[in-house]
Amino acid sequence: MAEFFTVTQSLTNSMFRKVFSKVIGISRRSPTSVIGFVIIFIFGFLALLAPLLMPYDPVSSDPNKILNGPSLEHWFGTDGNGMDVFSRVIYGSRYGFGIAIPTVIVSLFLGVPLGLYAGYKGGNIDEAIMRVVDAFRVFPSIILALAVVAATGPSLLNVVLVIGVLDAPIFVRVVRAEVLALRSSSFIESGIIVGNPTWRILFVHLLPNAIQGATAQTAVRAAWAVRISATLAFLGIGIQPPTPEWGAMIRQGAEFMINGQWWVGIFPGVALIFMVLGFNMFGDGLQDLLDPKRRSGAK
Numbered sequence: 001m002a003e004f005f006t007v008t009q010s011l012t013n014s015m016f017r018k019v020f021s022k023v024i025g026i027s028r029r030s031p032t033s034v035i036g037f038v039i040i041f042i043f044g045f046l047a048l049l050a051p052l053l054m055p056y057d058p059v060s061s062d063p064n065k066i067l068n069g070p071s072l073e074h075w076f077g078t079d080g081n082g083m084d085v086f087s088r089v090i091y092g093s094r095y096g097f098g099i100a101i102p103t104v105i106v107s108l109f110l111g112v113p114l115g116l117y118a119g120y121k122g123g124n125i126d127e128a129i130m131r132v133v134d135a136f137r138v139f140p141s142i143i144l145a146l147a148v149v150a151a152t153g154p155s156l157l158n159v160v161l162v163i164g165v166l167d168a169p170i171f172v173r174v175v176r177a178e179v180l181a182l183r184s185s186s187f188i189e190s191g192i193i194v195g196n197p198t199w200r201i202l203f204v205h206l207l208p209n210a211i212q213g214a215t216a217q218t219a220v221r222a223a224w225a226v227r228i229s230a231t232l233a234f235l236g237i238g239i240q241p242p243t244p245e246w247g248a249m250i251r252q253g254a255e256f257m258i259n260g261q262w263w264v265g266i267f268p269g270v271a272l273i274f275m276v277l278g279f280n281m282f283g284d285g286l287q288d289l290l291d292p293k294r295r296s297g298a299k
Contacts, residue, residue, distance in 0.1 A: 033285020035220070039278025043271075047093040056084035058091040058244040067261050077263040080252055081242060085263060088244035089271050095245045096275050099160055099229045100222035106164025107221060111171025112214055117201045118172065119179025119210075130176070133169040139167050145228055151235050161236050163225050170221060171214050178210035219283030223276045230272055246272045 033138065054073075062082035070077045075087035120130040136144075145162050152158045182188060183206070191201050233239030233247030234254075239246045247266040253265020 003204060011020075016057070022170065025119050031285075032281050033288070036278045036282030036285055038217075039274055040282055043093045043096065043275050043278065044299060046090050050091050050094055054084075054087035054090050055088045059083065059242050061242075067147070067256065067263075067264070068238075072265055076267045077261075079249070079264045084243065085267055087286060088249060089246070091244040092246045092249065092268060092271065095156075095229075095239065095243070095274070096226050096272075098156065101164070102160045102227045103164045103167065103225035104218050105221050107167040107171055108218070110165065111168035112175050112207070112211070113202075114168070115175025115214075116179055116206055116210065119176040120183055120202060120206065122180075122183075126176075129172070133172050136169045137167065142231060145232060146235065146237055148193040149232055154232075154238055154240050156239060159229050159232060163228055165222055167224065170217060174213040174217055175210050178213050179273045180207055182206060182209055196224050216287040217283070219279045219286055221283075223279030223283065226272070226279065233243050244291065 060083065062078070064075070064082065065078045066082045067080060068074055068078045068082075074084050074086065079085055079088070114129055118126040138241070141225060144166055148162045149158055152162070183197075188201060188205060192206050196205070212216060228237055230245070230247030233240075233245050234251045236251065239245040239248055249268035250265045250272070253261075253263075253268065256262075256264050
């Protein structure tokens with residue numbers, strides 16, 4: 001039994017050493033990704049433990065404490081409804097991740113299969129798919145998002161679906177470009193010769209080799225989703241008050257900024273900037289690590 005525990009401990013220590021060495025290697029090759037990951041991790045920590053970290057209910061108002069400045073009782077002050085800004089900023093991180101992650105999943109779910117199919121089939125099918133993709137990219141995304149959300153209603157689900165659909169063309173283009181470079185490879189031709197169906201060639205042979213570019217884009221697109229959703233809320237089209245969403249909080253804070261109540265909009269604005277910055281830095285680092293062209297360029 002003692003020998004078993006010794007072997008187990010040795011294997012565990014070896015595994016941790018390998019993981020640690022890989023982390024050190026990644027941090028040396030792409031310190032940007034590590035900084036971005038740390039920022040995202042902090043916000044993830046706040047989102048998961050929000051109920052424990054918030055001193056007040058984020059949607060509970062106190063008419064006697066409207067627009068109180070930062071103090072020991074209310075670290076970030078209170079807003080125009082007497083709600084604690086610190087609690088609302090912390091809870092807002094949940095909406096940040098609640099928009100970013102589902103939006104990227106929707107975009108991947110739509111964009112990756114279309115990119116695989118368009119790149120593999122080519123010809124008229126590829127042309128038709130790419131023309132639709134181009135049509136989406138011609139118009140500014142924020143204008144399309146404003147129009148669709150205004151028509152469908154400002155719910156969290158609608159915001160996620162709209163942003164996810166509008167961002168899918170990015171993944172279509174990235175995956176299609178990878179497939180175009182791979183479809184004449186010997187392993188694809190071998191798969192066709194032995195009679196593999198199209199779905200197997202796409203998802204078993206092509207997908208694992210074409211997904212790196214899309215993976216490298218996920219964090220950057222998550223940052224875009226957070227920014228667009230906050231913009232929609234700021235314009236009064238997205239998630240509505242009193243929901244503790246940063247864009248809606250900045251919109252309310254802008255009304256009081258000219259009167260000197262800066263804390264209502266500044267603190268959620270800073271949180272939004274750091275979350276977008278974290279996703280962008282992590283995404284840029286991922287691209288450095290996963291994109292062969294960028295790796296070779298860095299060398």
